[in-house]
Amino acid sequence: MIYLDNAATTYKKPPNVTEALIKWAQCGNPGRGSHSASIAASELIYKAREEIASLFGAEAENVIFTAGATSSLNTAINGIIQGKRFITTDFEHNSVRRPVLALCRDRGCTRDILPSWDTKNMPRLLSRMICKDTSAVICIHKSNITGRTMPIRDLGKICRDRGIPFIVDASQSAGSVNIDIKRDNIDILCAAGHKGLLGIQGTGIMVFRDHMNISPLLHGGSGSDSRDENMPLHFPDRLEAGTPATPAIASLYEGVRFVRSHGEEYIGRKQRKLWYRCYDNLSSIRGIKIYDSHAPGANFLFNIHGISHTDIARELDKRGICVRSGLHCAPDAHDSLNSEGAVRASFSYFTTTAEVDEFIRQVKEIAKENI
Amino acid sequence: MCIAAIRNMTGAMKARDALSRVGIFSQIVSIDTSLTKRGCAYGISFPCEREVEVKRILKAKNIDFGEIMGSSGTRRDR
Numbered sequence: 001m002i003y004l005d006n007a008a009t010t011y012k013k014p015p016n017v018t019e020a021l022i023k024w025a026q027c028g029n030p031g032r033g034s035h036s037a038s039i040a041a042s043e044l045i046y047k048a049r050e051e052i053a054s055l056f057g058a059e060a061e062n063v064i065f066t067a068g069a070t071s072s073l074n075t076a077i078n079g080i081i082q083g084k085r086f087i088t089t090d091f092e093h094n095s096v097r098r099p100v101l102a103l104c105r106d107r108g109c110t111r112d113i114l115p116s117w118d119t120k121n122m123p124r125l126l127s128r129m130i131c132k133d134t135s136a137v138i139c140i141h142k143s144n145i146t147g148r149t150m151p152i153r154d155l156g157k158i159c160r161d162r163g164i165p166f167i168v169d170a171s172q173s174a175g176s177v178n179i180d181i182k183r184d185n186i187d188i189l190c191a192a193g194h195k196g197l198l199g200i201q202g203t204g205i206m207v208f209r210d211h212m213n214i215s216p217l218l219h220g221g222s223g224s225d226s227r228d229e230n231m232p233l234h235f236p237d238r239l240e241a242g243t244p245a246t247p248a249i250a251s252l253y254e255g256v257r258f259v260r261s262h263g264e265e266y267i268g269r270k271q272r273k274l275w276y277r278c279y280d281n282l283s284s285i286r287g288i289k290i291y292d293s294h295a296p297g298a299n300f301l302f303n304i305h306g307i308s309h310t311d312i313a314r315e316l317d318k319r320g321i322c323v324r325s326g327l328h329c330a331p332d333a334h335d336s337l338n339s340e341g342a343v344r345a346s347f348s349y350f351t352t353t354a355e356v357d358e359f360i361r362q363v364k365e366i367a368k369e370n371i
Numbered sequence: 372m373c374i375a376a377i378r379n380m381t382g383a384m385k386a387r388d389a390l391s392r393v394g395i396f397s398q399i400v401s402i403d404t405s406l407t408k409r410g411c412a413y414g415i416s417f418p419c420e421r422e423v424e425v426k427r428i429l430k431a432k433n434i435d436f437g438e439i440m441g442s443s444g445t446r447r448d449r
Contacts, residue, residue, distance in 0.1 A: 030380065031379065031380035031381075033401060034399055034400050034401040034413065039399060042380045042384060042399075043384065046380075046381060046384035046385075049381065060381065060384075060385060061381045061382065061385065222379075223379070223380060223411055224378050224379040224380070224409075224410075224411055224412060224413075225378060225379075225409040225410055225411070225412070226404070226409070226410030226411040227404075227408070227409050227410035228409050228410065232378065232379065234378060234379060234382070234435070235381075236379075236381055237378075237379045237381070
């Protein structure tokens with residue numbers, strides 16, 4: 001099987017990731033006692049926090065473990081105190097779009113959309129869009145359907161100057177782009193743990209620049225301040241109600257160690273090379289449309305004239321290649337690209353040139369058979 | 372040994388690491404809930420003669436700590 005759906009979740013993991021999962025399948029409950037089993041689990045969790053903090057230039061206590069990017073983004077969006085008006089881009093995943101729209105529906109909030117077709121112009125547009133009611137700006141860093149990358153540092157600078165929280169969905173960039181939460185002016189970074197960070201599914205993170213007054217989405221045991229009726233104010237406990245997913249976090253720890261040992265920039269370059277290989281071989285083929293062709297990255301989005309995206313993906317699957325067709329949970333982004341659905345091939349550190357060559361060969365054949 | 376009360380495990384881990392870097396051996400312990408206002412909390416135990424140094428390091432690292440107690444749980448000044 002050739003797996004090219006790494007934007008959904010990375011399939012191949014470093015051996016240490018799966019070994020850690022098995023090793024920590026039996027463990028104590030971290031932060032819930034001072035016996036040796038609990039302390040051992042706490043030490044692992046703390047090391048994972050430190051590793052992730054180092055990756056993003058943050059402090060360990062400002063790293064929050066969640067069940068995934070959706071959980072992180074819902075916590076961030078719903079937790080903004082007195083949220084009224086949100087600015088998002090037209091390229092957001094449903095993990096941003098839906099919670100914001102739910103707030104619009106249920107609490108009368110407003111959503112303003114920042115267009116991203118000309119990424120260079122985005123800071124200027126954002127400056128104009130921010131108004132006195134703006135509660136937060138939420139921005140995807142790298143698109144989950146193409147290689148489009150938002151100028152987060154410049155957008156964040158505008159937010160910082162105006163005192164507005166800047167929330168970044170780094171689900172597609174974490175692990176393949178160097179991100180420094182302070183340098184890049186991010187207040188809250190949200191990401192999945194099972195994509196570029198190479199942990200297993202069920203892991204996600206929030207990384208805060210500083211402590212923020214944020215209302216927790218979940219309330220429950222934290223192992224601290226137990227008499228208090230409310231969740232503790234201090235991080236990470238405030239946003240980590242309940243037992244952490246220790247084995248999954250152990251896998252994420254190893255995944256992040258792998259990323260740090262290879263370097264995010266190297267991983268990103270490797271993915272872009274594969275994108276260019278696809279572009280160079282397929283862009284001249286009659287009937288093949290490549291979206292966002294000026295934005296190389298880990299995601300290669302295309303269609304073939306005369307055959308539906310669903311049928312292309314089905315045909316590739318029959319030939320042993322896993323790709324994803326449809327709207328990729330980002331309907332606004334597809335609208336912006338004038339697409340009613342497309343096929344996405346997405347690469348990871350482990351995707352090989354031979355795999356991509358076979359994908360190219362099969363796409364060419366399908367195109368030839370249908371045009 | 373003395374114990375510095377720290378409200379959560381992450382803080383206690385951070386404190387232990389910070390002290391270890393300057394050669395102060397410390398251990399994470401649970402603090403009896405009868406000694407805390409808010410309930411469950413942790414602490415780090417360390418040699419009482421290093422108290423001044425420990426306080427300085429924890430403050431420098433922005434680690435929020437509460438009371439310094441004797442090993443028997445008797446309260447001491449912060």
